[in-house]
Amino acid sequence: xxxxxxxxxxxxxxxxxxxxxxxxxxxxxxxxxxxxxxxxxxxxxxxxxxxxxxxxxxxxxxxxxxxxxxxxxxxxxxxxxxxxxxxxxxxxxxxxxxxxx
Amino acid sequence: xxxxxxxxxxxxxxxxxxxxxxxxxxxxxxxxxxxxxxxxxxxxxxxxxxxxxxxxxxxxxxxxxxxxxxxxxxxxxxxxxxxxxxxxxxxxxxxxxxxxxxxxxxxxxxxxxxxxxxxxxxxxxxxxxxxxxxxxxxxxxxxxxxxxxxxxxxxxxxxxxxxxxxxxxxxxxxxxxxxxxxxxxxxxxxxxxxxxxxxxxxxxxxxxxxxxxxxxxxxxxxxxxxxxxxxxxxxxxxxxxxxxxxxxxxxxxxxxxxxxxxxxxxxxxxxxxxxxxxxxxxxxxxxxxxxxxxxxxxxxxxxxxxxxxxxxxxxxxxxxxxxxxxxxxxxxxxxxxxxxxxxxxxxxxxxxxxxxxxxxxxxxxxxxxxxxxxxxxxxxxxxxxxxxxxxxxxxxxxxxxxxxxxxxxxxxxxxxxxxxxxxxxxxxxxxxxxxxxxxxxxxxxxxxxxxxxxxxxxxxxxxxxxxxxxxxxxxxxxxxxxxxxxxxxxxxxxxxxxxxxxxxxxxxxxxxxxxxxxxxxxxxxxxxxxxxxxxxxxxxxxxxxxxxxxxxxxxxxxxxxxxxxxxxxxxxxxxxxxxxxxxxxxxxxxxxxxxxxxxxxxxxxxxxxxxxxxxxxxxxxxxxxxxxxxxxxxxxxxxxxxxxxxxxxxxxxxxxxxxxxxxxxxxxxxxxxxxxxxx
Numbered sequence: 168x169x170x171x172x173x174x175x176x177x178x179x180x181x182x183x184x185x186x187x188x189x190x191x192x193x194x195x196x197x198x199x200x201x202x203x204x205x206x207x208x209x210x211x212x213x214x215x216x217x218x219x220x221x222x223x224x225x226x227x228x229x230x231x232x233x234x235x236x237x238x239x240x241x242x243x244x245x246x247x248x249x250x251x252x253x254x255x256x257x258x259x260x261x262x263x264x265x266x267x268x
Numbered sequence: 269x270x271x272x273x274x275x276x277x278x279x280x281x282x283x284x285x286x287x288x289x290x291x292x293x294x295x296x297x298x299x300x301x302x303x304x305x306x307x308x309x310x311x312x313x314x315x316x317x318x319x320x321x322x323x324x325x326x327x328x329x330x331x332x333x334x335x336x337x338x339x340x341x342x343x344x345x346x347x348x349x350x351x352x353x354x355x356x357x358x359x360x361x362x363x364x365x366x367x368x369x370x371x372x373x374x375x376x377x378x379x380x381x382x383x384x385x386x387x388x389x390x391x392x393x394x395x396x397x398x399x400x401x402x403x404x405x406x407x408x409x410x411x412x413x414x415x416x417x418x419x420x421x422x423x424x425x426x427x428x429x430x431x432x433x434x435x436x437x438x439x440x441x442x443x444x445x446x447x448x449x450x451x452x453x454x455x456x457x458x459x460x461x462x463x464x465x466x467x468x469x470x471x472x473x474x475x476x477x478x479x480x481x482x483x484x485x486x487x488x489x490x491x492x493x494x495x496x497x498x499x500x501x502x503x504x505x506x507x508x509x510x511x512x513x514x515x516x517x518x519x520x521x522x523x524x525x526x527x528x529x530x531x532x533x534x535x536x537x538x539x540x541x542x543x544x545x546x547x548x549x550x551x552x553x554x555x556x557x558x559x560x561x562x563x564x565x566x567x568x569x570x571x572x573x574x575x576x577x578x579x580x581x582x583x584x585x586x587x588x589x590x591x592x593x594x595x596x597x598x599x600x601x602x603x604x605x606x607x608x609x610x611x612x613x614x615x616x617x618x619x620x621x622x623x624x625x626x627x628x629x630x631x632x633x634x635x636x637x638x639x640x641x642x643x644x645x646x647x648x649x650x651x652x653x654x655x656x657x658x659x660x661x662x663x664x665x666x667x668x669x670x671x672x673x674x675x676x677x678x679x680x681x682x683x684x685x686x687x688x689x690x691x692x693x694x695x696x697x698x699x700x701x702x703x704x705x706x707x708x709x710x711x712x713x714x715x716x717x718x719x720x721x722x723x724x725x726x727x728x729x730x731x732x733x734x735x736x737x738x739x740x741x742x743x744x745x746x747x748x749x750x751x752x753x754x755x756x757x758x759x760x761x762x763x764x765x766x767x768x769x770x771x772x773x774x775x776x777x778x779x780x781x782x783x784x785x786x787x788x789x790x791x792x793x794x795x796x797x798x799x800x801x802x803x804x805x806x807x808x809x810x811x812x813x814x815x816x817x818x819x820x821x822x823x824x825x826x827x828x829x830x831x832x833x834x835x836x837x838x839x840x841x842x843x844x845x846x847x848x849x850x851x852x853x854x855x856x857x858x859x860x861x862x863x864x865x866x867x868x869x870x871x872x873x874x875x876x877x878x879x880x881x882x883x884x885x886x887x888x889x890x891x892x893x894x895x896x897x898x899x900x901x902x903x904x905x906x907x908x909x910x911x912x913x914x915x916x917x918x919x920x921x922x923x924x925x926x927x928x929x930x931x932x933x934x935x936x937x938x939x940x941x942x943x944x945x946x947x
Contacts, residue, residue: 190928
C-alpha cells in the first residue's frame with residue numbers, strides 16, 4: 168500500500184503545482200498549462216487506483232478519456248487565447264475584464 | 269278566537285309602522301291607515317264579544333303560550349289570554365280608540381305633525397291591546413312600558429311648549445316610580461313560583477308556594493305599578509299635568525284606557541291579593557277618590573277639573589277592587605271609559621271653539637281652557653252641550669245612566685265591606701263623600717261653561733259648533749252613557765243585572781282563607797238598596813248645591829271661599845302636592861345630583877381621570893423619545909440597515925471579477941473544510 172501513497176503524493180504535488188500555476192500566472196497560456204498539470208494529476212490518481220485500489224480497467228479507460236478531453240480542451244482554450252490576443256493585443260488574463268462593471 | 273287576538277294586537281302595530289315611515293307621503297297624511305286599523309280591531313272585538321255572549325259561558329278561556337327563550341331551568345313564555353275580562357276590555361279600548369281617532373281628524377286638522385300624531389295613537393292602541401291580551405306578568409310589563417312611552421310621546425306632542433315637554437317628562441318619571449314597584453312585585457312572584465304566567469302564579473299562591481307577609485308585600489308592590497299608571501295618591505301628580513297633550517289624547521289615554529290599565533291589572537291579579545293587601549288597596553283608592561274630588565271642586569281649568577275627576581273615579585275603581593267587589597270596579601271602568609271620554613271630547617270641542625274665537629279676534633293671551641272665560645255657550649254649541657250634560661249626569665250617578673249603575677255597585681261593595689269589618693267605616697264615607705263632590709264639581713263645570721252670561725260678548729259671537737267629524741263621536745259616547753247598553757236584555761234602570769254581570773263573573777281568590785266570591789256577592793246584594801238610597805241623596809245634594817251656587821247664585825261662591833279659607837286654599841293649590849314634591853323630593857335630588865356632579869367632574873374627572881392622562885402622556889413622551897426613538901429606532905432598526913451597508917461595502921472588495929482570486933478563496937474554503945473534517 169506504500170506504493171499507492173507514493174503515487175498519490177506525486178499526484179497531489181502535481182495538482183498543487185497546477186493550482187499554483189493557475190492562481191499565480193497572469194499569462195493565459197501558463198494558466199492553461201496549470202490546468203493540464205491538474206488533469207495529469209487526476210490521471211495519475213486514476214491509474215494508481217486502477218492498479219492498487221481495485222478500479223481495474225475503468226481507471227485506464229477514464230484516464231484515456233481525460234487525455235482525449237485534455238487535447239480537445241487545449242484546442243478550444245488555445246483558440247480562445249488567440250482570439251483574446253487578436254482583440255486585446257495581449258494574453259494577460261487580467262486584461263480580459265470587459266464584462267466587469 | 270286566537271287569530272282574532274293576534275289580528276287585534278298586530279293591526280295597529282302595522283298601522284304604526286306604515287304611519288311613522290311613510291305617513292307623510294300618503295294622501296291625507298295617512299290618517300285613514302290608523303283609523304281603518306283601529307276600526308278593524310273594533311269590529312273584531314265586537315265579533316269576539318258576540319261569540320262570547322252566544323257561548324253563554326262566562327268561564328270560557330283561551331290561554332295559549334309559546335316559549336320565548338330558555339335560560340337553563342328558567343323558561344320565559346309569551347302568550348295570549350282571552351277570557352271575559354279581556355274581551356270586554358278590548359271592546360272598550362277599541363271603541364274609545366276608534367272614536368278618538370275619528371274625532372282627531374277634526375281636532376288636529378292642520379297640525380304640523382299630523383301623521384306622527386296618528387302613528388303614536390296607533391302605537392298606543394297596539395300596546396294597550398298588548399296589556400289586555402297578555403297572559404303573563406313579563407309581557408304585561410313590556411306593554412306597560414310601551415303605553416307609558418306612547419303616553420309620553422303624545423303628552424309631549426306639542427313639545428315646543430315648555431309646559432308640554434315638562435308634563436311629558438313628569439308623567440314618564442312618576443310612572444317609572446310605580447313601575448319600579450311593579451317590577452319588584454313581578455320578581456317576588458317569579459322567585460316564589462318560578463313562572464310569569466298568570467295561571468302558574470295563581471296556582472303557586474293556591475299551593476302556598478308564596479304566602480303570608482311576603483305575598484302581601486308582593487301584592488302591594490304589583491299594585492304600586494297600578495298606583496303609578498292609574499294616578500293614585502301619592503303618584504297622582506302626573507295626570508293633571510298630562511292635560512298639556514292634545515285633548516283627544518287626554519280622552520283616550522288619560523281618561524278611558526291607559527289610566528284604567530292600572531285598574532285592569534289589579535282586577536286581573538285580584539286572586540293573588542291577600543286580605544291585608546286588599547285593605548291597603550281599598551284605602552289608597554278611597555283616599556284618592558275623595559282627595560282628588562276635593563281638588564276638582566276649586567279648579568278653573570276645564571281640563572284640570574276633568575283630570576282630577578278622572579283621578580277620583582279611578583280611585584273609586586281601586587276602592588271597589590280593594591273592598592272585594594272587583595266586578596263593580598270593572599263595570600265602573602267600562603262605563604267610565606264611555607262617559608269620561610265623552611266629557612273630555614266635549615271639553616275638547618269647547619276648547620277648540622274658544623281657541624277659534626280667540627284666534628279670530630287675534631287674542632293669543634287668554635287661556636281658552638279657563639272656565640271663567642266661558643259661559644253662555646249653551647245656545648252656540650247645542651250638540652256639545654247636550655252630550656256633555658248626558659255624560660255629566662252619568663258621572664254624577666243619576667238614575668237611567670250607566671254611571672248610576674256602576675257607581676252604585678261600587679258603593680254597595682264598600683258599604684258591605686264596612687258592614688263586615690266596622691273598623692273600616694272610613695271607606696264608604698270616602699266613597700259617598702266623593703260621590704257628593706263629583707256631582708257638585710261636574711255640574712259646576714256645566715254651569716260655568718254653558719250657562720250664565722258670556723264672559724266676553726265678542727268672543728261669544730265667534731264661537732261655533734264643531735264639525736260633524738267631532739260631534740259624531742260625542743253623540744256616540746253620550747248614547748253609550750245610558751243604562752240600556754249595559755243591562756240588555758233587561759230594562760230595569762235600578763239594577764245592573766244584564767249581559768255584563770252575566771258575562772263577567774267573579775273568580776275565586778287564590779289566597780287561602782279569603783272570602784269567597786259568593787260571600788262578597790251576597791254582602792253586596794244586601795247593601796244594594798241602602799247604597800242606592802244614599803247615593804241618590806248625595807248626588808242630589810251635590811247637584812243642588814252646584815245649582816244654587818253657580819246657576820241661581822243664591823250662595824256666593826266667593827263668600828264661601830272666604831269663609832272656608834283654609835280648605836279652599838288647600839284645594840285650590842292641590843294640597844300643595846307639587847310644591848311638597850318639588851321641595852322635598854325634586855330639589856334635594858337636584859342638589860344631591862349637583863354635589864355628586866361636583867365630585868364627579870371637579871374632583872374625579874379633573875384630578876383622577878385627567879391625572880391619568882397626564883401621567884400617561886409623560887410616560888409615553890419618555891418612552892417615545894428615550895426608548896423608542898433613541899434606542900429602538902436609532903440603534904436596532906437603523907442598526908440593521910447600517911450593518912448591512914457596512915458589510916456590503918467590505919464584501920464588495922472580494923468581488924473583484926478575477927477568477928484567480930476566487931480560486932484562492934475556493935482553496936481556502938477547501939482547506940478550512942479539511943481542517944474541520946480532520947478535527
